[in-house]
Amino acid sequence: MAELSVVGKNVIKVDALEKVTGRAKYASEEGIGIPGMLYGKILYSPYAHAKILKIDTSKASRIKGVRAVLTGKDTPEHRSGWMVDDRHILCHERVRFVGDAVAVVAADNREAAEESLDLIEVEYEELPALFDPEEANET
Amino acid sequence: MKARGKDIVTIEGISSGKRGELHPLQEAFIKHFAVQCGYCTPGMIMAAKALLDENPKPTEEKIKEYLCGNLCRCTGYTKIIEAVLAAATKM
Numbered sequence: 001m002a003e004l005s006v007v008g009k010n011v012i013k014v015d016a017l018e019k020v021t022g023r024a025k026y027a028s029e030e031g032i033g034i035p036g037m038l039y040g041k042i043l044y045s046p047y048a049h050a051k052i053l054k055i056d057t058s059k060a061s062r063i064k065g066v067r068a069v070l071t072g073k074d075t076p077e078h079r080s081g082w083m084v085d086d087r088h089i090l091c092h093e094r095v096r097f098v099g100d101a102v103a104v105v106a107a108d109n110r111e112a113a114e115e116s117l118d119l120i121e122v123e124y125e126e127l128p129a130l131f132d133p134e135e136a137n138e139t
Numbered sequence: 140m141k142a143r144g145k146d147i148v149t150i151e152g153i154s155s156g157k158r159g160e161l162h163p164l165q166e167a168f169i170k171h172f173a174v175q176c177g178y179c180t181p182g183m184i185m186a187a188k189a190l191l192d193e194n195p196k197p198t199e200e201k202i203k204e205y206l207c208g209n210l211c212r213c214t215g216y217t218k219i220i221e222a223v224l225a226a227a228t229k230m
Contacts, residue, residue, distance in 0.1 A: 012169060019177030020165040020184060022150035 038067055041113040043103040043120050045095035048129035052093060055103060056121040065112035069120065071103045095124070150181035153188060163229040164188055164222070173222035175213035182209045187223045195230055197223070 018024040025032050057069040075089040091102050103120050107113035130136045153162040164184050167173070174180050183206060190197055190205040197205070202223045203216075211219060 013172065013174060015177070016169040016174045017161075019174045019180050020150075020161070020168045021154055022181045024177050026178065 038106040038108065039110045039113045041105045041107075041110075041117045042101050043105075043117050043122070045091065045098060045100040045102050045124075047095055047124055047126055048098050048131070049127040050095050050124040051127060052091060052095065052102065053123040053125055054121075055123075057103065059121070060105065060116040060119040063107070063112050063116040063119065065108035066105060066116045067108065068106045069103065069116060070105075094127075148185070150185060153184070162188070163226040164191070167222040167226035167229070168219070171218050171222040171225055173214060173218040175211075179209055179211045183211065183219055187219075187226070190223070191227055191230060196227055199224065 013019075015024060027033075052072070055071045055073075057071065060066065060069045070090065072088055072090040072092040077088075079085045079088055081087045089101075090104060091100050095102060102122060103117075105113045105116045105120075107116060130139065154160060154165060161169075162184075164187050168180065168184060173183070186206050186209055187202070190202065194201060199220060202220050206216070206219065206223075
């Protein structure tokens with residue numbers, strides 16, 4: 001068999017030099033990105049299971065530099081997932097785990113996005129949640 | 140204030156030979172594939188350098204002790220420890 005150029009050989013990682021010398025840049029660093037890029041922040045559910053009664057984004061939208069504040073109402077009925085296609089892009093009427101995405105902000109800079117996110121008001125009605133796999137099997 | 144009157148060296152300052160030659164730890168990290176995403180690499184190298192400056196022939200246990208404040212979430216620690224051991228033989 002013809003000798004292979006890479007398989008079976010020790011190859012040096014292409015970006016190893018930049019990384020061991022501290023020259024590599026990461027997404028969170030200043031000066032990274034493209035002109036006009038927006039910064040996104042996601043508001044996550046603090047509850048394992050709850051009904052979303054109301055979301056008020058009016059204060060959040062008024063922050064200078066905020067371009068968009070979106071909630072489930074702004075996203076289509078489309079669902080996707082890893083094993084089962086059961087997740088909305090943003091939660092619609094209910095949140096189903098701590099960390100379920102409820103709203104998203106896009107802004108000119110990170111600070112505006114964070115400030116805006118803090119001003120999104122969500123009213124939840126907490127619902128019973130399952131924390132035990134055996135209990136879950138019984139339902 | 141603990142740093143007052145002290146020298147502070149960062150990753151950019153250890154390959155300061157005339158032609159910017161790499162420190163043996165940097166060479167070893169490359170050669171032993173101790174770098175993956177690279178986020179933890181400067182911290183790992185500087186912690187390892189502090190160790191080798193004090194103790195040029197450390198045991199594996201000593202290396203683990205010195206690196207315990209640095210988290211790596213991709214290569215794991217085996218390659219990093221191998222690299223530090225290899226660098227120690229070159230210094």
